[in-house]
Amino acid sequence: MRAIFAESINPENPLAGLVVGERPDPVEPEGWTTVRVTSSSLNHHDLWSLRGVGLPTDRLPMILGCDAVGIAEDGSRVLVHSVVPDPADPRGYSLLSERHQGTLADRLAIPAGNLVVLPESISDADAAVLPTxxxxxxxxxxxxxxxxxxxxxxxxxxxxxxxxxxxxxxxxxxxxxxxxxxxxxxxxxxxxxxxxxxxxxxxxxxxxxxxxxxxxxxxxxxxxxxxxxxxxxxxxxxxxxxxxxxxxxxxxxxxxxxxSSMGTQLELDELVQLVADRGVQPVIDSTFDFADARSAFERLATGDIFGKIVIRH
Known part of the structure; x- marks a missing residue:
């Protein structure tokens, strides 16, 4: 499957380790499910990962990304909550792309309880910016x-x-x-x-x-x-x-x-409901096709953005 991943770590030039290429399809542990990703968005967390912050070399290659909206196995349109319980982490959790493969791929594996069904009133692009x-x-x-x-x-x-x-x-x-x-x-x-x-x-x-x-x-x-x-x-x-x-x-x-760091599954449910009920419009800086992901990362790295960068899958 197509994926955007960290192949190597470079603290001084993080994009040097960025690859847009092929990775194996995800394997589901017990209690997990898969999602076909339709849109995702970038976070500065992705650049920190490429610098090696929270991502040691022994976990490479690592698919990047914390945000995704897609289609669940039952056909429902869902938003992914990327916080995964992790007793080995001092925080008690890790984010997708830290220990488990991330969202910037055609498919991802996620605990079945980490999915929020999306109202039709929220577009894929708007939904993709919400989880982080x-x-x-x-x-x-x-x-x-x-x-x-x-x-x-x-x-x-x-x-x-x-x-x-x-x-x-x-x-x-x-x-x-x-x-x-x-x-x-x-x-x-x-x-x-x-x-x-x-x-x-x-x-x-x-x-x-x-x-x-x-x-x-x-x-x-x-x-x-x-x-x-x-x-x-x-x-x-x-x-x-x-x-x-x-x-x-x-x-x-x-x-x-x-x-404060990230948020709970309940808070993500509440956020989705607030966005739907009040017609809240997230600010999107720019949108890139999956194949042009390097350009999206280059824009993120400039720091000169307003709002979020979305990737179309």
């Missing part, structure tokens, strides 16, 4: 108890998780503030319903929830923007993981700093 970045954003808002807050700040909007958080928070009726260094991205963020600001800008109010994926460059600003009792939810650190934290502000304002 959008699920992470939804879970972050849930961990931040967004229903108890009127306003949300999203740092570094433009990437998949942050852009999803802007759209979802707006769909939930919250006042949304979002930062970006790029003026053109700020204009696009504003069109999604947020008040777009330059990094470090003063907000007109303090917020109950801060969505933080940037890290060291924005964390001080995140703390200053959090209202008393506010929650700063962290799922990434693209600008550096060693942030300075003023502990006086933490205890004086009774702030909470919460870590």
């Amino acid at each position: 970045a959008w699920l992470t954003a939804y879970s972050m808002l849930a961990r931040g108890r967004v229903k108890h807050s009127d306003a949300v700040l999203v740092q570094g909007a433009g990437g998949g998780v942050a852009t999803a958080a802007v759209i979802l928070a707006h769909a939930l009726g919250k006042r949304v503030y979002a930062t970006s260094r790029d003026e053109a991205k700020r204009e696009r963020i504003a069109a999604l319903g947020a008040t777009a600001l330059a990094p470090g800008a003063k907000l007109p109010e303090r917020v109950g929830v801060v969505i933080e994926t940037v890290g060291a460059a924005t964390f001080e600003h995140s703390m200053k923007c959090a209202a008393p009792g506010g929650r700063i939810v962290v799922s990434g650190a693209t600008s550096g993981h060693l942030a300075s934290v003023d502990l006086r502000r933490i205890f004086a304002l009774q702030l909470e700093i919460l870590g």
Whole structure:
């Protein structure tokens, strides 16, 4: 079958190990099933895998990808939840493409319980972007108890998780503030319903929830923007993981700093229902045919994207 996989690891030039070629059809362990993939999408996780982060050489070749929509064995149209229980992993789980083969292939094997039946109102392309970045954003808002807050700040909007958080928070009726260094991205963020600001800008109010994926460059600003009792939810650190934290502000304002990674099967079910019920429209940066996957990865590697990159199978 066709597959997009890591054949070798290269921390300095990750695309050097990327191959678009043939791999054996998946083998189903007991309790697993197969899905014929119709669409998938890329994540920065795929580039990290090609650099060897979370993917040692003894697991190569490894089919990449965490996101997929396709046709199940019973003919139903399904979305794949890529979180697989894994007692050997310190997190208690691993993602597809870490220990088990990933989604960027004609077919994939997945635990039978990891499938969500899709409503007809959600297109393949829109569904394909949901299981990683959008699920992470939804879970972050849930961990931040967004229903108890009127306003949300999203740092570094433009990437998949942050852009999803802007759209979802707006769909939930919250006042949304979002930062970006790029003026053109700020204009696009504003069109999604947020008040777009330059990094470090003063907000007109303090917020109950801060969505933080940037890290060291924005964390001080995140703390200053959090209202008393506010929650700063962290799922990434693209600008550096060693942030300075003023502990006086933490205890004086009774702030909470919460870590978040991916989301549960129940949260993916809830996310799909929210997208269907409220007509939420995911932002797709670009779409590539399977055979042109290298170009898709090259675009992802530039970092100059807005929304998600989709692969048509």
